[in-house]
Amino acid sequence: MEKKWFTISVYSENNIGLLNRISGIFLKRHINIESLNVSKSEIENVSKFTIVVFAPEEWVRKIAGQIEKQIEVIKAFYHTDDETIFQESALFKIASDLLFDERQIQNIIKESNSQIVTVARDFFVLSKTGRRHEIDEMHDALEPYGIMQFVRSGRIAVTKATMPITNILEEFQNQ
Amino acid sequence: METLKAQKTAKKKETSIRISGAEAIIHCLLAEGVDLIYGYPGGAIMPVYDELYKFQDKLTHILTRHEQGATHAAQGYARVNGKVGVAMATSGPGATNLVTGLADAQIDSTPLVCITGQVPRHLLGSDAFQETDIVGISTPVTKWNYQITKASEIPEIMAKAFYIARSGRPGPVLVDITKNAQFDEFDFAYEKCTGVRSYKPVPKPDVNAIEAAAKLINNAKKPYIVFGQGVILGEAEEELKALVEKAGIPAAWTILGLSAMDTDHPLNVGMVGMHGNYGPNVLTNECDVLVAIGMRFDDRVTGSLDTYAKQAKVIHFEIDPAEINKNVKADVAVLGDSKQTLELLLPLIHKKEHKAWRAEFEEKYKIEYETVIKKDISPTKDGLTMGEVIEQINIASEHKAVMVTDVGQHQMIACRYAKFKQSKSNITSGGLGTMGFALPAAIGAKMGAMEREVVAIIGDGGYQMTIQELGVIFQHNVPVKIVVLNNEHLGMVRQWQELFFESRYASTVMTNPDFVKIAEGYHIKSRRVVERSELEDAVQEMIASKDPYFLEVRVEKEDNVFPMIPSGASVSDIRLK
Numbered sequence: 010m011e012k013k014w015f016t017i018s019v020y021s022e023n024n025i026g027l028l029n030r031i032s033g034i035f036l037k038r039h040i041n042i043e044s045l046n047v048s049k050s051e052i053e054n055v056s057k058f059t060i061v062v063f064a065p066e067e068w069v070r071k072i073a074g075q076i077e078k079q080i081e082v083i084k085a086f087y088h089t090d091d092e093t094i095f096q097e098s099a100l101f102k103i104a105s106d107l108l109f110d111e112r113q114i115q116n117i118i119k120e121s122n123s124q125i126v127t128v129a130r131d132f133f134v135l136s137k138t139g140r141r142h143e144i145d146e147m148h149d150a151l152e153p154y155g156i157m158q159f160v161r162s163g164r165i166a167v168t169k170a171t172m173p174i175t176n177i178l179e180e181f182q183n184q
Numbered sequence: 185m186e187t188l189k190a191q192k193t194a195k196k197k198e199t200s201i202r203i204s205g206a207e208a209i210i211h212c213l214l215a216e217g218v219d220l221i222y223g224y225p226g227g228a229i230m231p232v233y234d235e236l237y238k239f240q241d242k243l244t245h246i247l248t249r250h251e252q253g254a255t256h257a258a259q260g261y262a263r264v265n266g267k268v269g270v271a272m273a274t275s276g277p278g279a280t281n282l283v284t285g286l287a288d289a290q291i292d293s294t295p296l297v298c299i300t301g302q303v304p305r306h307l308l309g310s311d312a313f314q315e316t317d318i319v320g321i322s323t324p325v326t327k328w329n330y331q332i333t334k335a336s337e338i339p340e341i342m343a344k345a346f347y348i349a350r351s352g353r354p355g356p357v358l359v360d361i362t363k364n365a366q367f368d369e370f371d372f373a374y375e376k377c378t379g380v381r382s383y384k385p386v387p388k389p390d391v392n393a394i395e396a397a398a399k400l401i402n403n404a405k406k407p408y409i410v411f412g413q414g415v416i417l418g419e420a421e422e423e424l425k426a427l428v429e430k431a432g433i434p435a436a437w438t439i440l441g442l443s444a445m446d447t448d449h450p451l452n453v454g455m456v457g458m459h460g461n462y463g464p465n466v467l468t469n470e471c472d473v474l475v476a477i478g479m480r481f482d483d484r485v486t487g488s489l490d491t492y493a494k495q496a497k498v499i500h501f502e503i504d505p506a507e508i509n510k511n512v513k514a515d516v517a518v519l520g521d522s523k524q525t526l527e528l529l530l531p532l533i534h535k536k537e538h539k540a541w542r543a544e545f546e547e548k549y550k551i552e553y554e555t556v557i558k559k560d561i562s563p564t565k566d567g568l569t570m571g572e573v574i575e576q577i578n579i580a581s582e583h584k585a586v587m588v589t590d591v592g593q594h595q596m597i598a599c600r601y602a603k604f605k606q607s608k609s610n611i612t613s614g615g616l617g618t619m620g621f622a623l624p625a626a627i628g629a630k631m632g633a634m635e636r637e638v639v640a641i642i643g644d645g646g647y648q649m650t651i652q653e654l655g656v657i658f659q660h661n662v663p664v665k666i667v668v669l670n671n672e673h674l675g676m677v678r679q680w681q682e683l684f685f686e687s688r689y690a691s692t693v694m695t696n697p698d699f700v701k702i703a704e705g706y707h708i709k710s711r712r713v714v715e716r717s718e719l720e721d722a723v724q725e726m727i728a729s730k731d732p733y734f735l736e737v738r739v740e741k742e743d744n745v746f747p748m749i750p751s752g753a754s755v756s757d758i759r760l761k
Contacts, residue, residue: 074510
């Protein structure tokens with residue numbers, strides 16, 4: 010079965026333990042979660058999990074069904090990369106003296122469209138938002154000069170098509 | 185809990201009373217119609233036990249001899265009468281001992297509410313005495329679980345627990361309650377839960393899907409029904425019978441579907457799966473329309489999926505959307521409660537007989553009868569067979585008993601040969617295959633249906649896993665009938681070793697104690713049968729007994745269960761010997 014990148018979007022109640030319940034479904038099938046982001050959603054009091062996996066579609070479909078079955082999950086969707094607009098964010102902490110000693114660093118900052126978040130005596134912090142490969146490229150470019158700390162966030166994504174989630178909630182309210 | 189609001193009814197809360205959390209739990213149980221619970225006390229649940237003492241005229245607590253026994257007893261109770269079974273335990277080891285029962289109830293869709301005590305809130309996460317993260321541990325094996333840390337949460341959570349356990353596809357719910365929440369007082373009022381916004385227990389039937397299903401069934405030349413426990417849980421036994429009779433469709437059952445249809449009904453063709461009947465298995469690959477009702481295409485049913493019913497159009501009647509296309513692709517999926525969907529289907533179905541197709545099942549049955557069944561139930565060799573014991577129980581109980589089985593050879597034989605007239609008569613550990621299930625489950629089944637005869641059929645291996653529950657039978661004089669089919673082996677594993685591991689009997693030979701003396705130690709009437717000549721009389725005596733009764737039957741040590749689909753083989757390649 011051909012593996013592809015999928016973004017699973019889970020709309021749920023905001024309850025303790027639900028993350029454990031959802032991650033357990035991936036664990037059971039021995040599927041690695043490539044990235045995970047939890048935040049509020051467009052609907053009040055509804056949380057959104059954005060989960061990225063590299064797996065066969067057949068498995069992702071079954072997993073989405075098993076996630077949706079959990080009591081506190083309102084709806085689970087899955088999408089291919091083509092169907093979503095998605096980004097990740099990264100922070101790079103770099104020694105300040107490099108800014109002055111290494112010309113190339115300034116070029117990397119300009120070319121990568123990254124922002125300087127803060128500059129201190131000993132270090133400065135760069136922030137970069139974009140596709141994973143863009144962040145990876147920036148990482149590779151900076152690495153030879155020395156990165157003091159690096160962190161990248163999980164993917165966040167919105168879909169090109171509408172998510173029929175509001176209707177589901179409205180249907181409940183009108184019951 | 186602010187975001188997870190149970191749907192509020194218009195009704196105003198009744199006037200509240202100021203009571204402790206522990207007392208509130210009792211009131212919640214009573215409000216849910218619970219009059220019997222199984223459990224085991226300990227430090228972190230003592231405030232609730234203190235209230236159980238005060239309320240013992242309204243709520244009976246049965247002290248099992250191990251917490252696992254409490255869950256299986258609650259399962260037996262739930263399976264026999266359709267109510268929610270309740271089990272209670274303390275924190276730490278008490279709670280972890282519930283895990284096997286929870287997993288069993290989860291995979292076999294049994295409604296349970298398990299209540300565990302927990303260390304006080306201020307000690308959570310500190311590795312306190314008997315602290316264990318039971319919510320974390322039980323997450324994969326519960327339909328829902330929750331930790332209560334404030335007394336005021338008790339009514340809403342308990343109401344939700346019962347609602348979730350029993351609604352839709354039923355399952356086990358665990359509620360963990362910290363000790364401070366049991367002691368604290370609050371203003372108690374109870375409202376039953378009628379809905380949870382993120383949870384749709386029963387999908388609405390889709391008329392188009394039902395029409396598509398009817399069309400396939402009406403045009404089929406060789407239609408075939410396989411039904412599972414969904415028929416029993418949905419109480420759709422009459423609708424199933426009406427469909428089978430009107431459409432003239434042969435119907436087979438999964439192990440958990442057994443007893444949903446009279447075993448002597450001419451269209452009931454037997455069991456599917458690894459040790460199921462010959463016709464029902466091989467003809468799965470001959471039918472043109474396969475109608476699956478309330479079953480989930482477990483691997484023990486399908487064998488190799490690559491060769492399972494590939495020629496057939498598959499119609500799947502199912503309450504749980506996650507089961508659709510999970511194992512077998514459905515051409516038509518009919519979501520919903522089985523009773524509701526079958527009711528809608530029935531008027532669209534044409535009257536048919538399918539005589540030639542039915543004759544194929546009869547023909548296959550004759551082959552199986554000659555090669556397997558005859559030798560099992562009327563053997564001519566010296567040693568006693570498990571099959572003839574089941575046959576004697578059928579005769580003595582007039583097909584009216586509830587049969588509770590454990591796991592292994594005796595279970596397969598019992599389910600193959602038991603005769604039932606009434607639904608909810610077969611209680612066994614299907615999906616999880618939990619040895620040790622039967623003895624405590626039989627206690628629960630008897631207490632859940634005191635008017636019925638309950639016979640537990642257990643192997644000598646599984647019996648010793650929960651044998652301590654004889655103490656409950658003795659203490660409360662629970663008149664269950666216990667039959668141990670003793671072959672001095674872990675029979676099913678031994679059979680696999682013989683067939684697939686060149687008879688290397690690694691750890692499957694058992695030197696057993698004197699089971700009759702053990703039963704006598706618990707003052708339970710008991711008898712041992714070694715010779716065929718004693719069997720009929722012993723079984724008659726057992727069934728006639730008004731008291732609990734233990735019967736050990738020494739059976740052939742190295743008999744095998746056939747037919748058999750070797751693991752991973754096709755249903756077409758079922759072996760008769």
